[in-house]
Amino acid sequence: MRPTPIVVEKEALAEAGADWVARQLVEAVAGGQRVSLALSGGSTPGPVYRELAKRDVPWALVDFYFVDERFVPPDHPESNYLLAEEALFKPLGVPPHQIFRMQGERADREQAARDYEQLLPPELDVVVLGMGEDGHTASLFPGHEALQEKERRVLTVVGPKPPPWRMTLTLPVLQSAHQVLGLVSGAGKRDMVRRMLAGEDLPAAKVEHAQWMMDRAAADQDK
Numbered sequence: 001m002r003p004t005p006i007v008v009e010k011e012a013l014a015e016a017g018a019d020w021v022a023r024q025l026v027e028a029v030a031g032g033q034r035v036s037l038a039l040s041g042g043s044t045p046g047p048v049y050r051e052l053a054k055r056d057v058p059w060a061l062v063d064f065y066f067v068d069e070r071f072v073p074p075d076h077p078e079s080n081y082l083l084a085e086e087a088l089f090k091p092l093g094v095p096p097h098q099i100f101r102m103q104g105e106r107a108d109r110e111q112a113a114r115d116y117e118q119l120l121p122p123e124l125d126v127v128v129l130g131m132g133e134d135g136h137t138a139s140l141f142p143g144h145e146a147l148q149e150k151e152r153r154v155l156t157v158v159g160p161k162p163p164p165w166r167m168t169l170t171l172p173v174l175q176s177a178h179q180v181l182g183l184v185s186g187a188g189k190r191d192m193v194r195r196m197l198a199g200e201d202l203p204a205a206k207v208e209h210a211q212w213m214m215d216r217a218a219a220d221q222d223k
C-alpha cells in the first residue's frame, strides 16, 4: 500500500500528528475494544506526543507498545521509553499494565527481543514511525539484513545511528499494522522522502559507520 503524503508547516506538525493519531484511536475503540498504539523515538515525535496527551481519547482502552528501543536503561536520555514516559505516559497517568516496554536494560538482548515478541498483539492498530536522513525507520536501516527478515517479529540490530545496539519491530509487523503514521521533518530528509514515495531502493546506510559501531559494540560486549 502506498503512503499518502500530508504536507504541513513544520510548526503545525505536532498538532497535525496528534490529531491524526487521536482520530485513529477514537475510531478503533468505537466498539469498546482495546486498541494498540506503537511509538517510535528520536527527536521528531516528542512534540506530537505532548500534543496527543491533550486530546480526548479513551486512554483506558489504549495499550502502548514500542516500535524500537535502544539497549540503554529506561531512565537513560537516549531511551525511547523515557521520551514517551515524559511526553505521554506521565501527563496521562497511564498505569503500568497498559505499557509494554521494550526492556533495553537487559544484558541478554536476544532473549529480551524474543520476550517482546510474546507481548505483541497479532496485528498492531496504530503505529507512529519516524525516518532518518538515511531513510531508516524504526531501527531498520537501508542495506541492513534485518530488512529481509520475514519470520521474526522483533530483532536485535546494530545500527549506524548511535546508540548502536537496538531492539526493533520487523517489516512484517509494520506492514501488518492497520494504520501507520510516518512523521518526517527537516529539509535534510526531503530527498529521501521523494525516493521513498517514488518506490526507489535506498542506498545502504553508511555501512562503514555501522562497521565501526559493530566493532565498538563487540568491544563493549567483551568488557
Ligand SMILES: O=C(O)[C@H](O)[C@@H](O)[C@H](O)[C@H](O)COP(=O)(O)O
Pocket (backbone or CB within 6 Å): 040, 041, 042, 043, 044, 045, 067, 068, 069, 070, 080, 129, 130, 131, 132, 133, 136, 137, 138, 139, 161
Ligand atoms: O529510535 C529511534 O531512533 C527512532 O525510532 C528512529 O527510527 C527515528 O524515528 C529516526 O531515527 C528519526 O529520528 P529523528 O526524529 O530524531 O530525526
